[in-house]
Amino acid sequence: MPANDISAERRHEAPIGKVIVTERDLVISADFGTSGVKIGIVDHSLKLISRATATYPLSLAKGGIAEQAPDDWWAALARGLSDLRHEIPNLMERTGALVMSTQLCGVICADETGHALRPCLTWLDKRAAPIGRALTGGFPEVHGYQIFKLARWLRIANGAPAKNGMDPTAKFLWIAQNEPEIYARTRWFLDVKDWLVHRATGRFTTSAESANLSWLMDTRPGREGWSQTLANVVGIPLEKMPEIVDAAEIVGTLTPQAAAELGLRADVPVLGGASDVTAAALGSGEVSDGALHISAATSAWIAGFMPSRLLSVAHSYATITSALNYRPLLIASQENAGSALEWGVRISGGRVDGEALAHAFADMGPPEIDDPYFLPWLAGERVPVDNDALRGVFHGLALHHDDRAIRRATLEGVALNLRWSYSKVCKEKPVKTDGPIGMVGGVSANPAFAQTIADALNREVRVGGSRHAGVLGAATLAAPVMGWAETPWKAAEVLRANTNAHYVPNPARVADLDRRATHLAKIRKHILRSY
Structure with a gap:
């Protein structure tokens, strides 16, 4: 069944203001941090009915290196869901949506199939600091930024790359300068969530905040999207950047392989995430x-x-x-x-x-x-x-x-x-x-x-x-898909009351x-x- 039909069907089954427990009455929500993933099973009242955590390693080395293997994130998600199936034996049948939130400012170099060509440069990675300073510095300067470079970035993106090289912009250039073979084979630059969503659905997407903090996005109202002007400044082709989608959009459903690895049904909708x-x-x-x-x-x-x-x-x-x-x-x-x-x-x-x-x-x-x-x-x-x-x-x-x-x-x-x-x-x-x-x-x-x-x-x-x-x-983000609330904003107001x-x-x-x-x-x- 097409994703839009699934969304419409669920809204019909569980109208706003009236909870009707259907076969699929639970959402899997996974929050990927720096050291591990927290997985929650959430019901119609937006309460956790079960939760699990699974850890993964962070590789630190001299020179500001802080890397993680993307496959470790996926393996941790699978382990956590396996634990949760012991607590909720019919989790497969009851899952109505999968949504993920993740750490920001990671850089994964992926080929055309989504395979990671090297470990992820996480948000903690500072090896690109000299590149960050060169990218934004110069005379005349204000607060360490060359004033004309800063003005252009502020006008288009409402900010500029960090001087410490921790934003993706400098990391893209570090890859290009220090690992040219990897850069040449890179079809997609992905953030953490982007890689996970692709692993789940086979579709390459990103979210606005990841795009924004790559400093290649125009964030002016009505113009939101990738900026060719900023891409030219940095020297990164926009063809390497994935489509920007809304966090509450259904990106697709689980691929058969992903469903088998996670122990879920292949028709579970996956949202864009945040x-x-x-x-x-x-x-x-x-x-x-x-x-x-x-x-x-x-x-x-x-x-x-x-x-x-x-x-x-x-x-x-x-x-x-x-x-x-x-x-x-x-x-x-x-x-x-x-x-x-x-x-x-x-x-x-x-x-x-x-x-x-x-x-x-x-x-x-x-x-x-x-x-x-x-x-x-x-x-x-x-x-x-x-x-x-x-x-x-x-x-x-x-x-x-x-x-x-x-x-x-x-x-x-x-x-x-x-x-x-x-x-x-x-x-x-x-x-x-x-x-x-x-x-x-x-x-x-x-x-x-x-x-x-x-x-x-x-x-x-x-x-x-x-x-x-x-x-x-x-x-x-999954509340509208499930028919629990008209918008995510309305659903969040429920959480405000849960003090x-x-x-x-x-x-x-x-x-x-x-x-x-x-x-x-x-x-x-x-x-x-x-x-």
């Missing part, structure tokens, strides 16, 4: 224009859908073109969140496995008036100051400070660093600064952290799916953090000048 940032935004439930959410995991970001493109060159944030309806999604990323919290616990003699991390912060004692200050730039920073040379700082350490003081400073430092970014983003006119702010990501499940964010921002914090926001957000915890600002602690944030700003200014 990146982790779009999926997390949907999973947060904050989908009205200007509504923000915070994602706090290893790193952190403040994000929200906006009515139009936004850009701050001075503070290094902008909207990207999301995978759904080309809707602008503001992203203000910070490098250090959960990673800094784990580091703070480790150096103070604590454990970070399992629930130990949360316990470490639950037992850190009340704040003291002379607690040290902490700048959590352990791996550089991006927003609101883009400098990967920055490093972390404790200020005001004394002989009497113990392990609990170190942990308090670390937790507060991460929260006040987010407040610093939040204060810049909130100056944008469309941004809403009233009402609860949603928070997702593994760190948001830590009560001490969530309460500190509420106090630091003086704003109620609403924690929803926490660790599973990506899985649930991706599942909203697990609320954290209300403590007035006394708000005043204390205001005072400490003011003093920290003075310290920060002097530290930044030292770089």
Whole structure:
């Protein structure tokens, strides 16, 4: 049956507002991160009825190399689904759609059959940094960018390739310059999700956010698509770039081979899918224009859908073109969140496995008036100051400070660093600064952290799916196909109502953090000048 007929049939079987349990009443949603995949089985109420995880290796080497084998992602998906079939024996018969969200800014060189010619250069890969600087640098410059190059990219793409070479643009050129035989055999440059969708369906596609962050896409309203002008600037033929499709579009159905490998039926529709940032935004439930959410995991970001493109060159944030309806999604990323919290616990003699991390912060004692200050730039920073040379700082350490003081400073430092970014983003006119702010990501499940964010921002914090926001957000893309909601946006509003915890600002602690944030700003200014 053609894909469009399947979609129409399901909408008829399960009308909006009336749930009719049919033979196919479940969605498989898979969220591929840097270290593994989280797979969720989601029902009509957008709740997880079962979940599994499967890991895969990340190969790190000197020179900024960070690679993964694409086949490992697929094998992990197959393992996870095998585990889930033990819990849901009739999963094959009940699966109505497969949707995937993934890490961004990977580069897979694929031949005409989709076979990966070399390992994927993941988003962490920094080997192309010299190429990134050459691509964007020159005189006259502003913030490290040659001013005329920057103006052209900003006008067309609302941003420009990162100077650190981590965006796909510089990686394309690294392949061309250092592995010319691979480049010559490359028919398609694919992101992580693109390769997985092809492996599932046999069709080569990409999403708008992957295209946007290749910096070869025109993101101006009404002109969205690949830009020949930018392709000429970089020197990459657009013939190597796949078709851009909407995240909620049915790309195709599983091929017989893919179905056999995953243990599913071959007529299961596969959607275009989205990146982790779009999926997390949907999973947060904050989908009205200007509504923000915070994602706090290893790193952190403040994000929200906006009515139009936004850009701050001075503070290094902008909207990207999301995978759904080309809707602008503001992203203000910070490098250090959960990673800094784990580091703070480790150096103070604590454990970070399992629930130990949360316990470490639950037992850190009340704040003291002379607690040290902490700048959590352990791996550089991006927003609101883009400098990967920055490093972390404790200020005001004394002989009497113990392990609990170190942990308090670390937790507060991460929260006040987010407040610093939040204060810049909130100056944008469309941004809403009233009402609860949603928070997702593994760190948001830590009560001490969530309460500190509420106090630091003086704003109620609403924690929803926490660790599973990506899985649930991706599942909203399948809601129209399944007849669960008219649009993914409507489905995401259901997730907003599924709140697990609320954290209300403590007035006394708000005043204390205001005072400490003011003093920290003075310290920060002097530290930044030292770089």
